[in-house]
Amino acid sequence: MIFSPYLTRWRLTADGAPIETATSHLLPVLHAGNPAMLKLLKPSSDEGPGIAALGWFGGAGAVRLIAAKDDAVLMERAIGTRSLTEMAISGDDQGAIRIIAAVAMQLHAPRATPPPALPDLTRRFRALFETGASHPVLPRCAAMARRLLAAPRSVGVLHGDLHHQNVLDSPRGWVAIDPKGVSGERAYDVANLFLNPVDVDRLVLDPARALRLANTVSDALGIERPRILGFAFAHAGLSAAWCIEDGINPRLAIEAAEMLEPLVGEVG
Structure with missing residues (x-):
């Protein structure tokens, strides 16, 4: 399982099914009992600089960056039910x-x-x-x-x-x-x-x-x-x-x- 090293590194518990997008693999997890999202960027992804941006945003207007290692990111999971598209x-x-x-x-x-x-x-x-x-x-x-x-x-x-x-x-x-x-x-x-x-x-x-x-x-x-x-x-x-x-x-x-x-x- 591609997520296993990071589940161990950051002491995470899987909290849902894996998700694959064009740029990454994602897994809903629990971090210290709180909802989080583990994201592994694919080699073809253009989101690498986004990790630095996410850290700089510091949770103001964006999900909080909890941890990052190479192309792996652990971040706050947005769990609300409202949708701007639906709105x-x-x-x-x-x-x-x-x-x-x-x-x-x-x-x-x-x-x-x-x-x-x-x-x-x-x-x-x-x-x-x-x-x-x-x-x-x-x-x-x-x-x-x-x-x-x-x-x-x-x-x-x-x-x-x-x-x-x-x-x-x-x-x-x-x-x-x-x-x-x-x-x-x-x-x-x-x-x-x-x-x-x-x-x-x-x-x-x-x-x-x-x-x-x-x-x-x-x-x-x-x-x-x-x-x-x-x-x-x-x-x-x-x-x-x-x-x-x-x-x-x-x-x-x-x-x-x-x-x-x-x-x-x-x-x-």
Whole structure:
């Protein structure tokens, strides 16, 4: 059993069935009688820097990091039953966005300790920059990304994959899980919200919803709306590039980029 060495190392008791994702193996456990999650990153995972980010967040806006060793992580388990995806699709999309914005505020708050060394956004956008003209909108997404990255504002430690399924209910309130760990402009950290909830076209492709979302997170985070929409447009192109790399149909990301482009306005 791949978890056995860590069950022994950290004196854990299995508390559920193993879970496998594209990036990791997970096992619900008990640590000193409290619910926790043991996570082992796969060799192909891009979440390694997220371990450092999780430690730096210190439980403010994210699950607490209990222990880490190489590519193994023991963290607080969020055991609440509420779902932001369900909230959004059942009619309270704005409520879900406000919750995620409040979590982002906690994640982005200054800390007393120096931030860890993390990959930057230029590296994160590499797939988009290398995609070329697979679709006419992608070069324009890449141009927007380059423009934003050339003159960054309010740079800090970012979650890097903040969306409805990565913000969970817990006894401490809403907390983020699975950070990628990125250094860059704070506006990027809400870009993925425009593509979520995943596969819910009626929300993702609604320009009125996109503007409401932009206004909500702009007001909550104190970030200019054009930069939020600019990063949303650029990230939609990046998402499409990732889909193309993985042999997945990029339709929704492409259509989202085309919808977002006329909303961006003048980026300062």
